[in-house]
Each structure stands twice: as C-alpha cells, then as structure tokens.
Amino acid sequence: MADDDDGYRVESDPLGQVRIPLDCLWGVHTVRAIDNFPLSGRPVNPALIRAFGEVKLAAAQVNRELGSWNSDTRKAEAIEIACREMADGQLDEHVVVDAMQGGAGTSTNMNVNEVIANRSMRILGLRPGEGSRVSPLDDVNLHQSTNDTYPTALRIAAIRGVRRLDGALVSLQEAFQDAERRFGDVVKLGRTQLQDAVLTTLGREMGAYAEAFGRDRWRVYKCEERLRVVNLGGTAIGTGLGAPRKYIFRVVDVLRQNTGIGLARAENLVESTQNADVFVEVSGILKACAVSLVKVSSDLRLMASGPDGGLREIRLPARQAGSSIMPGKVNPVIPEAVTQAAMKVMGNDTVIAHACSMGVLELNPFLPIVADALLESIDLLVNACEIFRRNCISGIEADVDACRAHVDSSTAVATALIPVLGYGRVSELVSRSRATGRQIKEIAIEEGFVTAQEYDMLLTPEAVKRLGW
Numbered sequence: 001m002a003d004d005d006d007g008y009r010v011e012s013d014p015l016g017q018v019r020i021p022l023d024c025l026w027g028v029h030t031v032r033a034i035d036n037f038p039l040s041g042r043p044v045n046p047a048l049i050r051a052f053g054e055v056k057l058a059a060a061q062v063n064r065e066l067g068s069w070n071s072d073t074r075k076a077e078a079i080e081i082a083c084r085e086m087a088d089g090q091l092d093e094h095v096v097v098d099a100m101q102g103g104a105g106t107s108t109n110m111n112v113n114e115v116i117a118n119r120s121m122r123i124l125g126l127r128p129g130e131g132s133r134v135s136p137l138d139d140v141n142l143h144q145s146t147n148d149t150y151p152t153a154l155r156i157a158a159i160r161g162v163r164r165l166d167g168a169l170v171s172l173q174e175a176f177q178d179a180e181r182r183f184g185d186v187v188k189l190g191r192t193q194l195q196d197a198v199l200t201t202l203g204r205e206m207g208a209y210a211e212a213f214g215r216d217r218w219r220v221y222k223c224e225e226r227l228r229v230v231n232l233g234g235t236a237i238g239t240g241l242g243a244p245r246k247y248i249f250r251v252v253d254v255l256r257q258n259t260g261i262g263l264a265r266a267e268n269l270v271e272s273t274q275n276a277d278v279f280v281e282v283s284g285i286l287k288a289c290a291v292s293l294v295k296v297s298s299d300l301r302l303m304a305s306g307p308d309g310g311l312r313e314i315r316l317p318a319r320q321a322g323s324s325i326m327p328g329k330v331n332p333v334i335p336e337a338v339t340q341a342a343m344k345v346m347g348n349d350t351v352i353a354h355a356c357s358m359g360v361l362e363l364n365p366f367l368p369i370v371a372d373a374l375l376e377s378i379d380l381l382v383n384a385c386e387i388f389r390r391n392c393i394s395g396i397e398a399d400v401d402a403c404r405a406h407v408d409s410s411t412a413v414a415t416a417l418i419p420v421l422g423y424g425r426v427s428e429l430v431s432r433s434r435a436t437g438r439q440i441k442e443i444a445i446e447e448g449f450v451t452a453q454e455y456d457m458l459l460t461p462e463a464v465k466r467l468g469w
Contacts, residue, residue: 009129025094025128027114027136033107039100044108045375049095051156052112053086055149055232056140058255062247063142074124075134082119091115099372104365105150113140143243143251145235147273147363152232152255154371158282159261161378162223168385169217169289175393176210179203185461188313188403189412196412199464202313202398209296216289223282228263230255231272237362238270276356276364279374286377287349290342293384297335297342300392304332312402317395334392341384348373407459414440416458421449 184203266272
C-alpha cells in the first residue's frame with residue numbers, strides 16, 4: 001500500500017492497482033465490486049451486514065482461543081471490537097457493494113472483511129490500509145470462506161426477520177380479534193361468488209381474518225426450525241479445507257452462544273453448502289402470508305366501497321385525500337399499499353425458487369439475489385402488517401344502517417326461514433319477492449307464515465351466529 005499526495009491511498013491485487021480515499025474503510029476488493037456490479041443501485045440489506053458481523057466475531061473468538069494471534073493480543077482484541085461494531089449496525093454505511101452481484105457473495109464477504117480489518121487498524125491507532133498489521137484475508141477471513149459465512153449470515157438475518165414478522169402477525173391477529181368483538185352483533189349479508197348468499201355477522205368475518213393470520217403466524221414461527229442448521233466451518237465446499245478440526249467443531253457453538261439462536265452445525269456440511277432449498281421453503285411460507293394479506297385487503301376494500309354507490313358496510317380510516325380532481329374522494333390507500341407489498345413478496349418467491357434451482361455441483365452462485373429477495377420479503381411483510389394494523393384495522397367502523405338495509409332488501413334472508421317453513425315454501429317466497437319487488441318479510445307476514453316477532457327473532461345476531469339449526 002502506498003499513499004498519493006492528493007488524499008488517496010493505492011492498493012493492489014492480482015489485477016493491478018486502485019486508488020482509494022485515505023480514510024475509507026473498504027479496500028481494493030470492494031472497489032472492484034463497485035465497478036463490476038452497478039446493478040440494483042441499493043446496498044446489501046443491513047440485517048445481512050449485521051449478521052455477518054456476528055459470524056466474523058464467532059470466527060475471531062474461536063481463532064483467538066486456538067492461539068492464532070498469541071503474539072499480538074491487541075490485534076485480536078481490535079478485530080473482536082470491530083466485529084461487534086458491525087453486529088451492532090455501526091458499520092452499515094461502509095458495506096457499499098451492490099445487493100446483486102456475481103461470485104456467490106464473495107464481494108459482500110470481502111467488503112465485510114476489509115471494513116473489519118480497517119476498522120481494527122483505526123482501533124490500533126493506524127490508518128486504514130496501513131501496512132499488514134490486520135489483513136482482511138489472513139486475519140478477518142481466517143479459516144473461513146464466502147461459501148460458509150454468507151449462507152450462515154443469511155440464515156441468522158432471516159431468523160431475526162421472521163421473529164419480527166411473528167410479532168407483527170400476532171399484533172395484526174389481535175387487532176382483528178378486537179374487531180370481531182366490536183362487530184359481533186352487526187348482522188350483514190354473507191356473499192359467495194359476489195352474490196348474496198346467507199346472513200352472517202361482521203364480527204364473524206373479522207374473526208375469520210384473525211384465524212387466517214393466526215395460521216400464518218404459526219407457519220412463520222416454525223420457519224426458525226428450517227433456518228437454524230448452518231454450514232459454518234465447512235469453508236469452500238463443506239469439507240473444511242484449510243480449517244483446523246477444533247475450529248470446525250467449536251465455531252457454531254460460539255455463534256449460538258453469542259446470538260442466542262439455537263443454531264446447529266449441519267451433519268452433512270457438503271450437502272448444506274450445495275443446496276439452498278430451505279430458502280425456497282421459507283419463501284413459500286412468506287408467500288402464503290402475502291396471499292392472506294391480499295385476500296383480506298381486497299375484502300375490506302369491497303366492503304368499504306362507495307360511500308354512496310357501493311356496499312359501504314364498513315368505514316376505513318380516512319388517511320389522505322384521494323384525488324387531485326375529485327373533491328371529497330377518499331381512497332382505501334392502506335389496503336392498496338399492503339396489497340402491493342404482498343404482490344412484491346409473491347414475485348420475490350418466484351425469483352428465489354429460480355435462483356435456488358440454479359445451484360451447480362458443490363455451490364449455488366446465486367445466493368446474493370436469494371438474500372436480497374428473501375430479506376426484502378420479510379421487511380415488506382413486517383411493515384405491511386404494522387401499517388395494516390395501525391392505520392387501518394384498529395380504526396375500522398361498521399355502518400350498521402347500511403348492513404341492515406342490505407339484509408332487509410335481500411332475498412338472502414330467506415335461508416333463515418328454511419328451518420321454519422321448509423325449502424319449497426321459502427323458494428316460493430323468493431320467487432314472489434323477485435317478481436313483485438316486495439320484501440320477503442312483508443310477504444311472509446302477510447301470508448301468515450310467521451309473525452313479525454318470529455321473523456325478527458330469526459335474524460337476531462344470536463340466531464345468525466348459531467352453528468346449525
């Protein structure tokens with residue numbers, strides 16, 4: 001490494017020399033990646049960066065236990081401090097390679113190695129890139145490979161993400177359970193294929209949504225079991241090439257202790273390095289959650305349609321003006337935004353499936369796009385659940401009058417009369433109602449089939465919510 005006289009340092013690799021700002025924490029490998037991969041225009045997901053810090057810390061601690069830096073304990077301490085800073089999110093801004101990159105994630109790993117090495121140099125009172133006191137490869141990457149550190153970091157980041165999603169889904173489920181209680185006595189039309197069917201209550205509908213998200217929550221909760229098996233210690237292809245046996249059998253234990261996550265070393269490190277199908281499985285569970293969000297958002301938009309020419313059975317919280325040309329228009333912007341986030345998750349699932357199917361022999365070179373898509377999907381779902389709950393579900397109001405008017409004017413109430421009058425007589429009532437435009441209630445009372453009190457009793461919330469006859 002040499003310094004220019006204009007605020008730059010010069011670093012070399014087998015491809016030649018590059019100029020890097022003197023105080024920059026990344027080095028030549030990162031510069032190559034910046035030049036090579038101007039693709040998405042966004043950096044690596046911060047969750048992956050922080051998980052990388054935890055992986056590097058565990059590796060450094062085990063290497064220190066094994067005596068790798070006995071002659072330079074200050075260096076060992078500095079590396080561990082720098083790793084902790086990365087794990088805490090203090091070095092996010094210095095991992096600058098594009099999220100999408102060739103090389104199976106080597107650019108990310110090397111960016112991380114260089115940042116930790118140069119931050120260690122600063123801790124030791126030296127300038128980044130100065131001499132060979134801390135090497136990105138010989139020290140920070142000691143006994144490691146991109147091929148075991150990258151997927152391990154991805155699993156840790158994903159586990160932390162699904163834990164956040166689990167909490168967001170619990171809160172969303174509880175919001176719908178609260179709506180179930182609030183609207184338990186609001187009788188309304190139930191519809192199948194967008195046609196009037198039978199009576200139900202708004203509370204029952206909200207309870208069904210709560211149940212759906214409860215099921216999503218359970219599936220997401222179980223994702224951690226799929227993700228906790230890691231290949232750290234397998235180095236290049238799972239054979240542990242270049243790493244001491246003591247390191248291989250110790251490093252995952254230290255990582256588990258540091259993270260508090262129940263990580264386990266894969267029994268077959270070669271297989272675990274080859275295959276990425278676990279990410280397809282987890283992404284499929286995320287997609288199922290996205291499907292629930294789209295379905296429920298669509299239902300709420302339909303029930304809130306109008307307010308004058310639609311169903312208007314519920315009122316969604318007014319979040320912003322809906323039009324630049326139509327005064328007074330308020331759109332269901334939260335369900336619309338949630339739906340778009342869910343659509344992106346569905347698209348990411350397709351990307352992940354394609355990428356994971358493209359593994360070749362001992363390695364999958366497409367993990368960067370898997371990481372980008374998977375962690376984005378988790379972030380989108382967490383954010384979507386939170387805004388859905390906070391900005392929409394908690395503030396839903398029932399339009400009781402509109403619900404009652406739909407019930408009174410619909411032939412769907414006829415189904416409630418079947419236990420009393422029988423299917424044939426009720427069918428006649430429906431036909432006469434449609435032919436004359438008169439309400440079924442009016443005809444049934446006029447013909448003496450039921451009294452007004454008996455009719456009303458069949459349409460009470462208690463009667464509508466009763467399971468069976």
